Amino acid sequence: LEDSQDQYLRDENNALTALKQAFDHPPFAGNWSGVQCSGNISSWFGLQCLNNRVVSISLTDLGLSGMIRDPLILANLTELTLLSLKNNSISGTMMNFSYNQKLITSIDLSLNLFTGPISSSLTSLNLLQSLHLNKNRFNGSIPPLNQTSLTSFDVSFNSLSGEIPDTVTLRSFGPKAYVGNPDLCGEPTYKTCVVSRKKHNKIKDFLLKPSLISIFIILDFILLVFQIYSLYLFCKKSNKKGHGKINAKAAAPSGHNIDIEQDKEEMVITTEDQMKVTFFNGEGGSFLLKDLLKSPAEALGKGSFGSCYKATKETGQPIVVKRLRNLSPLSLEEFSKHMQKLAVFHHPNLHSLLGYHFSSEEKLLISNFATNGNLFDRLHGGRGINRTPFQWNSRLSVAKDVAKAMAYLHKMSGGMIIPHGNLKASNVLLDENDTALVTDYCLTPIVPPSLAASFMLAYKSPEYVRRRKVSRKSDVWSYGCLLVELITGKLPDYSSPEGGKGVDLGNWIHKAVREEWTFEVFDLELAAQRDAYKGMFMLLQVALRCCEKSPEKRPEMEEVVEEVEAIKPCASDEDEDEQESSGSTSN
Numbered sequence: 001l002e003d004s005q006d007q008y009l010r011d012e013n014n015a016l017t018a019l020k021q022a023f024d025h026p027p028f029a030g031n032w033s034g035v036q037c038s039g040n041i042s043s044w045f046g047l048q049c050l051n052n053r054v055v056s057i058s059l060t061d062l063g064l065s066g067m068i069r070d071p072l073i074l075a076n077l078t079e080l081t082l083l084s085l086k087n088n089s090i091s092g093t094m095m096n097f098s099y100n101q102k103l104i105t106s107i108d109l110s111l112n113l114f115t116g117p118i119s120s121s122l123t124s125l126n127l128l129q130s131l132h133l134n135k136n137r138f139n140g141s142i143p144p145l146n147q148t149s150l151t152s153f154d155v156s157f158n159s160l161s162g163e164i165p166d167t168v169t170l171r172s173f174g175p176k177a178y179v180g181n182p183d184l185c186g187e188p189t190y191k192t193c194v195v196s197r198k199k200h201n202k203i204k205d206f207l208l209k210p211s212l213i214s215i216f217i218i219l220d221f222i223l224l225v226f227q228i229y230s231l232y233l234f235c236k237k238s239n240k241k242g243h244g245k246i247n248a249k250a251a252a253p254s255g256h257n258i259d260i261e262q263d264k265e266e267m268v269i270t271t272e273d274q275m276k277v278t279f280f281n282g283e284g285g286s287f288l289l290k291d292l293l294k295s296p297a298e299a300l301g302k303g304s305f306g307s308c309y310k311a312t313k314e315t316g317q318p319i320v321v322k323r324l325r326n327l328s329p330l331s332l333e334e335f336s337k338h339m340q341k342l343a344v345f346h347h348p349n350l351h352s353l354l355g356y357h358f359s360s361e362e363k364l365l366i367s368n369f370a371t372n373g374n375l376f377d378r379l380h381g382g383r384g385i386n387r388t389p390f391q392w393n394s395r396l397s398v399a400k401d402v403a404k405a406m407a408y409l410h411k412m413s414g415g416m417i418i419p420h421g422n423l424k425a426s427n428v429l430l431d432e433n434d435t436a437l438v439t440d441y442c443l444t445p446i447v448p449p450s451l452a453a454s455f456m457l458a459y460k461s462p463e464y465v466r467r468r469k470v471s472r473k474s475d476v477w478s479y480g481c482l483l484v485e486l487i488t489g490k491l492p493d494y495s496s497p498e499g500g501k502g503v504d505l506g507n508w509i510h511k512a513v514r515e516e517w518t519f520e521v522f523d524l525e526l527a528a529q530r531d532a533y534k535g536m537f538m539l540l541q542v543a544l545r546c547c548e549k550s551p552e553k554r555p556e557m558e559e560v561v562e563e564v565e566a567i568k569p570c571a572s573d574e575d576e577d578e579q580e581s582s583g584s585t586s587n
């Protein structure tokens with residue numbers, strides 16, 4: 001008996017090791033070592049054991065990003081009753097569950113990047129109670145699941161197609177379980193298969209008629225000319241608005257260049273009169289979206305997740321409305337829950353949310369308008385033309401403010417894998433006193449993992465580039481890059497047009513150290529402030545630690561705060577400040 005027990009332990013250990021390897025050194029890798037089960041106890045993260053056998057694997061919300069290549073990877077885990085890999089970025093095809101006949105409680109692979117068909121082995125799991133495969137990229141048809149035990153089921157938002165098998169079980173779930181699969185048809189979706197197929201063929205025939213093809217080419221050309229003209233008008237407008245500063249978007253990566261004015265008009269057209277804005281301070285009921293849109297909204301710029309507009313409340317208070325796009329398909333409840341989570345974050349260096357709006361057409365975030373724009377424009381804008389110098393003490397103060405905000409976020413954001421996830425200079429706003437306010441934080445949970453990984457993380461860490469792996473330490477890397485940008489004035493590569501002068505800041509700093517840096521690495525604008533050199537070198541040392549290639553070697557944000565706070569402002573700035581105090585910008 002002991003021999004067979006040992007064999008089980010070995011087999012299950014092999015299966016778990018393969019799983020660990022598939023996930024490319026996940027955060028728990030160090031923890032998954034030794035013997036996985038000791039009786040009913042397991043010290044392995046996310047594992048539960050019963051009589052030395054693994055009965056449950058729950059690895060949710062961990063930012064895992066590997067690929068499962070072997071469909072029989074779990075075959076040795078024959079006592080498994082529950083499997084949850086929910087909300088990671090795992091790719092590959094679905095496992096074959098033929099050998100996991102005890103899988104009775106739940107299989108949850110939702111919110112990942114799985115591709116290929118749904119495994120027909122699921123039909124053999126006669127006691128399975130819950131199956132969640134939503135928000136992946138599964139394609140093909142749904143297998144004829146008909147186990148009476150199945151009471152919770154969701155395959156929404158995949159690329160499934162064809163007719164939903166006409167089984168009692170599959171018919172018992174409402175359309176919500178199937179939504180977001182445009183090519184799926186059958187009773188539960190209210191979409192009759194025959195009609196949709198006919199329609200599809202009609203469209204195909206229509207598109208293939210030769211005379212129409214030429215009409216489409218001409219229409220395409222007209223559209224292109226129109227788009228170029230709109231872009232020209234938009235650029236002209238942004239230049240006028242910028243007063244010598246460049247707009248962050250002017251130097252932003254391509255792909256986000258949808259006409260923002262057109263975007264605004266769409267928003268007005270699709271808006272119902274009575275759409276409510278929920279304000280966290282309780283003003284909610286009195287303020288409707290139509291009031292918000294009455295004031296001519298000024299476009300501020302377009303980012304990865306939507307456009308920002310400046311509007312004015314009835315009280316005269318300027319506010320910013322961020323129109324979100326590319327979100328995960330969320331219910332009002334899910335969205336509100338996340339917003340309420342963010343509403344409790346209050347820190348002097350965090351840009352607080354005032355409220356939000358959610359409807360099927362629009363998802364908006366409302367916040368205060370930050371008078372002095374963003375750090376990107378302050379650093380890189382208007383170089384050479386009528387620019388108020390951005391002096392050392394102001395830069396140091398921004399570095400301190402941002403470190404404090406990030407440490408606070410890391411402390412408050414509980415289980416979030418990457419508490420900010422999108423730290424970059426344009427997401428550091430400046431108020432009327434040039435106090436830095438970190439914004440656009442904690443959006444990762446409401447965007448699809450695939451987009452979160454590619455749009456967010458402006459300064460991409462080595463582990464992201466190699467394995468698309470992110471963690472809280474990615475935020476630390478981003479902070480290090482922000483420091484390098486602040487000290488050197490170099491334009492980061494993510495914001496520079498292709499072929500431009502952008503620098504991969506996190507890697508550049510290591511090269512600079514190898515080549516024994518001198519004061520020449522500092523921004524020319526700081527060159528005259530010799531008494532600040534010591535502080536600049538100290539801050540570069542902090543940046544260097546934050547940009548350690550190995551995430552484990554990077555410091556925690558709390559340590560970073562201590563190190564940055566220890567750097568004293570210099571005296572030369574104060575004289576300049578006095579000279580400038582008659583000017584509009586305080587440094």
Ligand SMILES: Nc1ncnc2c1ncn2[C@@H]1O[C@H](COP(=O)(O)OP(=O)(O)OP(=O)(O)O)[C@@H](O)[C@H]1O
Binds near residue numbers: 248304426440
């Ligand atoms: N509350 C605010 N006050 C003043 N300007 C703002 C405010 N919020 C956003 N902006 C500005 O509006 C512009 C667009 O912001 P948005 O957040 O949409 O894009 P981004 O920060 O450049 O990119 P991303 O979407 O990746 O964060 C930026 O120039 C930003 O600085």
